Amino acid sequence: MIEVSMAFKNSDTDYGSIAKWIHWLMAMLFLAAYVSVYYRQWFTEAKTPENWTALQLHLSFGVSIMAIVLLRLVWRAMNKSPKPEPGTNLEHLAAHLGHYALYVIMIIAPITGYIGTGVHTEFFFLFDIPKFSDTVLFQYIVVESWGLTFKEFEKPIDFIHKEILGAWLMWILIVGHAGAALFHHFVKKDRTLKKMTSSAP
């Protein structure tokens, strides 16, 4: 019989159910953010309803990521991390830096997406979230302190969101991360992936 532990919190050997749910929900949201934005670019014509819907889904998934990563960081701070599987110091350092970088992109990608977008977000077509350029923060910081128009401000931010993060850095980090998990599972045959899936030994 497979023993499934219902622990909410992490243990020395496994992530708890909350960390697992948040982790895999986050993975789904990243997939959804990518699918919606590439669907828009590759399969829709500009200024059609499909184009707008796909964009709004991208924005909604992105905003969800922004909210959930905050919950995730709070939960992480309240929990011990499971002990790593045996490996060299260098491997442990690489895993640490990789996870750290993933947290950084989970924060920076939604922020650059939000502040560089010239349209409001129709959050899953339920309610509207005003665009950044309509907020007082934009007025105070970007217009009054920096003396920039939205067009001037948007350009470098969009470059970071689309060209650096979207097209390159996130792919490298996520594929590297998932690849490392599969390497542990199938080549090193340790419990790294199991810690994040089942708690059965």
Ligand code: HEM
């Ligand atoms: C972690 C969350 C996010 C991820 C992974 C993500 C990823 C991407 C990617 C891959 C692209 C296409 C890059 C390219 O042109 O090659 C993109 C474009 C874009 N993103 Fe995001 N994004 C996220 C969050 C957001 C948020 C929160 C917003 C705004 C509220 C946003 C607004 C946009 C806009 C307006 C575009 C341009 C769409 C287009 O030109 O078709 N993104 N994003």
Ligand code: HEM
């Ligand atoms: C198919 C895709 C994925 C697989 C197979 C996977 C697998 C794993 C595994 C096995 C761990 C535990 C590693 C350990 O404890 O040493 C882990 C942790 C982690 N994953 Fe993923 N993951 C995937 C997608 C993602 C995505 C899309 C993100 C975020 C963008 C992400 C962010 C993280 C983070 C930040 C941790 C560290 C958790 C912590 O200890 O705070 N993962 N992942």
